[in-house]
Amino acid sequence: xxxxxxxxxxxxxxxxxxxxxxxxxxxxxxxxxxxxxxxxxxxxxxxxxxxxxxxxxxxxxxxxxxxxxxxxxxxxxxxxxxxxxxxxxxxxxxxxxxxxxxxxxxxxxxxxxxxxxxxxxxxxxxxxxxxxxxxxxxxxxxxxxxxxxxxxxxxxxxxxxxxxxxx
Amino acid sequence: xxxxxxxxxxxxxxxxxxxxxxxxxxxxxxxxxxxxxxxxxxxxxxxxxxxxxxxxxxxxxxxxxxxxxxxxxxxxxxxxxxxxxxxxxxxxxxxxxxxxxxxxxxxxxxxxxxxxxxxxxxxxxxxxxxxxxxxxxxxxxxxxxxxxxxxxxxxxxxxxxxxxxxxxxxxxxxxxxxxxxxxxxxxxxxxxxxxxxxxxxxxxxxxxxxxxxxxxxxxxxxxxxxxxxxxxxxxxxxxxxxxxxxxxxxxxxxxxxxxxxxxxxxxxxxxxxxxxxxxxxxxxxxxxxxxxxxxxxxxxxxxxxxxxxxxxxxxxxxxxxxxxxxxxxxxxxxxxxxxxxxxxxxxxxxxxxxxxxxxxxxxxxxxxxxxxxxxxxxxxxxxxxxxxxxxxxxxxxx
Amino acid sequence: xxxxxxxxxxxxxxxxxxxxxxxxxxxxxxxxxxxxxxxxxxxxxxxxxxxxxxxxxxxxxxxxxxxxxxxxxxxxxxxxxxxxxxxxxxxxxxxxxxxxxxxxx
Amino acid sequence: xxxxxxxxxxxxxxxxxxxxxxxxxxxxxxxxxxxxxxxxxxxxxxxxxxxxxxxxxxxxxxxxxxxxxxxxxxxxxxxxxxxxxxxxxxxxxxxxxxxxxxxxxxxxxxxxxxxxxxxxxxxxxxxxxxx
Numbered sequence: 161x162x163x164x165x166x167x168x169x170x171x172x173x174x175x176x177x178x179x180x181x182x183x184x185x186x187x188x189x190x191x192x193x194x195x196x197x198x199x200x201x202x203x204x205x206x207x208x209x210x211x212x213x214x215x216x217x218x219x220x221x222x223x224x225x226x227x228x229x230x231x232x233x234x235x236x237x238x239x240x241x242x243x244x245x246x247x248x249x250x251x252x253x254x255x256x257x258x259x260x261x262x263x264x265x266x267x268x269x270x271x272x273x274x275x276x277x278x279x280x281x282x283x284x285x286x287x288x289x290x291x292x293x294x295x296x297x298x299x300x301x302x303x304x305x306x307x308x309x310x311x312x313x314x315x316x317x318x319x320x321x322x323x324x325x326x327x
Numbered sequence: 328x329x330x331x332x333x334x335x336x337x338x339x340x341x342x343x344x345x346x347x348x349x350x351x352x353x354x355x356x357x358x359x360x361x362x363x364x365x366x367x368x369x370x371x372x373x374x375x376x377x378x379x380x381x382x383x384x385x386x387x388x389x390x391x392x393x394x395x396x397x398x399x400x401x402x403x404x405x406x407x408x409x410x411x412x413x414x415x416x417x418x419x420x421x422x423x424x425x426x427x428x429x430x431x432x433x434x435x436x437x438x439x440x441x442x443x444x445x446x447x448x449x450x451x452x453x454x455x456x457x458x459x460x461x462x463x464x465x466x467x468x469x470x471x472x473x474x475x476x477x478x479x480x481x482x483x484x485x486x487x488x489x490x491x492x493x494x495x496x497x498x499x500x501x502x503x504x505x506x507x508x509x510x511x512x513x514x515x516x517x518x519x520x521x522x523x524x525x526x527x528x529x530x531x532x533x534x535x536x537x538x539x540x541x542x543x544x545x546x547x548x549x550x551x552x553x554x555x556x557x558x559x560x561x562x563x564x565x566x567x568x569x570x571x572x573x574x575x576x577x578x579x580x581x582x583x584x585x586x587x588x589x590x591x592x593x594x595x596x597x598x599x600x601x602x603x604x605x606x607x608x609x610x611x612x613x614x615x616x617x618x619x620x621x622x623x624x625x626x627x628x629x630x631x632x633x634x635x636x637x638x639x640x641x642x643x644x645x646x647x648x649x650x651x652x653x654x655x656x657x658x659x660x661x662x663x664x665x666x667x668x669x670x671x672x673x674x675x676x677x678x679x680x681x682x683x684x685x686x687x688x689x690x691x692x693x694x695x696x697x698x699x700x701x702x703x704x705x706x707x708x709x710x711x712x713x714x715x716x717x718x719x720x721x722x723x724x725x
Numbered sequence: 726x727x728x729x730x731x732x733x734x735x736x737x738x739x740x741x742x743x744x745x746x747x748x749x750x751x752x753x754x755x756x757x758x759x760x761x762x763x764x765x766x767x768x769x770x771x772x773x774x775x776x777x778x779x780x781x782x783x784x785x786x787x788x789x790x791x792x793x794x795x796x797x798x799x800x801x802x803x804x805x806x807x808x809x810x811x812x813x814x815x816x817x818x819x820x821x822x823x824x825x826x827x828x829x830x
Numbered sequence: 831x832x833x834x835x836x837x838x839x840x841x842x843x844x845x846x847x848x849x850x851x852x853x854x855x856x857x858x859x860x861x862x863x864x865x866x867x868x869x870x871x872x873x874x875x876x877x878x879x880x881x882x883x884x885x886x887x888x889x890x891x892x893x894x895x896x897x898x899x900x901x902x903x904x905x906x907x908x909x910x911x912x913x914x915x916x917x918x919x920x921x922x923x924x925x926x927x928x929x930x931x932x933x934x935x936x937x938x939x940x941x942x943x944x945x946x947x948x949x950x951x952x953x954x955x956x957x958x959x960x961x
Binding site: 166167170174177178181182184185190193194197200201204207208210211212213215216219220223224227228231232234235236238239250251253254256257258260261262264265268269272273277278279280281282283284285291292295296301302305309312313315316317319320321323324 | 777820
Binding site for chain 4: 169209214215219222223226227228231238289290291292294296299303307309310311313314316317318320321324325
């Protein structure tokens, strides 16, 4: 197997995603953790482009970076005075959690590498986005998830307003 | 026709010239990409040099004063003088600030502003890259801008900066929703998200077809580009420049550059989405060489309108500003979106006539909705005599 | 299309495990939420990788639709979760999950 | 492909569209570093503690930098998240709209209607009122 440009790009992007993820779990400063989270999201968006799902890459940036990360940073700013030096960032499960994560990764990696995945080569169609739009509203495909998603969003909105509002 | 299109021809000649050196195709492509990017970046940054003097001159004239007139000629090189000043200013980092984040914010604020230029069309086949998801790319890139402002507010460790960052989140988020919805109306009409495709689909400029979306987009774009009267994240006369308060020298200049690069990009976007981009009564077919000039002329017009607004309207109060978006622009743009969705479904036998018939229907419907909105607002304003800001809002919109 | 599928799966597994570690070891509710977001991201990478390497040949789009739904769920989860964090913070002046123990037996 | 060399669409894979964006990202990241680097070479460096104190119109800063929490701010952000996701669903829908029947419009109206209920709820509850 020869290394090509896309391999190099893949390694750079996944390194971005993984370094970001490590930054999230390892940095004491919550605000920086949130920024590392953004870095990770951007790396993953790059991976989506490499997978030729540009629409999902843009959605990733729009929703995760533009909305979810902002929401998280917002709450962090609100609870700022919690970030005093004596604040304990980790609980006593920390070593145990590390062991669990490493073991799980070892098992997953072993399984993933020992299985030969059946793959099918095919070019992504030019009108992939329009197809996605059709799939979302076609009665025999995903119209139910589409409508349920809006109900979910409604419930989330109502619930969050009720919970967060000052009495 | 390609012979006429000097720009495409030039690119081909340069490409062949490089290939004749014996460079492999990928290297030629890479170098060509690099040159293209450099041209776009230089063009974007030129916005600062062109539009700062323009802004100061135009506003000064509207306020009946001469404006900058010392730096030769007529103060037109003021921006260069400013640049030299900025470059030689000391950089002050507050002792309490988070140094890394304080450094990160000015870097991060320029990047999205420049990246937008990758998808702005300058002429038929003259574009950085015609992405399938062009307009969505623009919106997604904008998310990083919000982030940069928040980092600036947080990293400075200053009450005003943090307060301004909070306002920022609210204002930018509030105005992003109607902006995306009006872009959606355009996508629905053009049936494509590529910026080039949207220009090509406009046999009639979309500002005429769907004026509501156009006006909403203009207002939102001004809010996103942080222009007065909707510049409350900065509000330099009230909030000591808001989130930029702790920045000096070149770092401050970075925010400044980003603002103008962004403003230019937004103006080009307005002309692309709503004013027909590089189309100008068939001129683009006769002489594609002029296409970039058409785009430039249209965007200068848009920027002039922005400056005009700035000189005319007082700044809104913050709650009015955010409420205006949520309670007025969002419902209105939703109505407009549904209207567009309905009108596009009008069956027209002759497919060549379809854009005209549907466009006409759309224009009529838009005018009706605008009149109804104006009427409703007028009644509301009469009921709320103690809220004069509402009337001003009506004035901004109509 | 030279990058093998297993590379994507390994990266996704690594992302998932890092997120899991964050969830298990953090005290701060916001940090735990960030770990959950990382795990959801890992799932999305998997879904899209499988879509690209298998489903696209069949011309269906379940992978992409799943990914969008996952993103929606992630956003809803973040919205409600952070609202809970705010409510707890307002009542107890803490976002430490170990100090929020009134429901414990 | 570059600015002036852009080929007619089609015939190339989607991935090659993003070569240009990749180069652009690299240049855009380099630009502020170059600009700040030049400034770093040119500017004077004479720090002193008064200069480096927090700017508050000449007054001494009192207390921590902290902004009082308001649920308002959060709820605005929340409504934004909901509408942002709605836009995500509607973009593919808009792209496919001309190939779909009237029921696609009905579904979108239902989708939007449910969300508008949420907006109206938040509005009625006074969540959109600034306090």
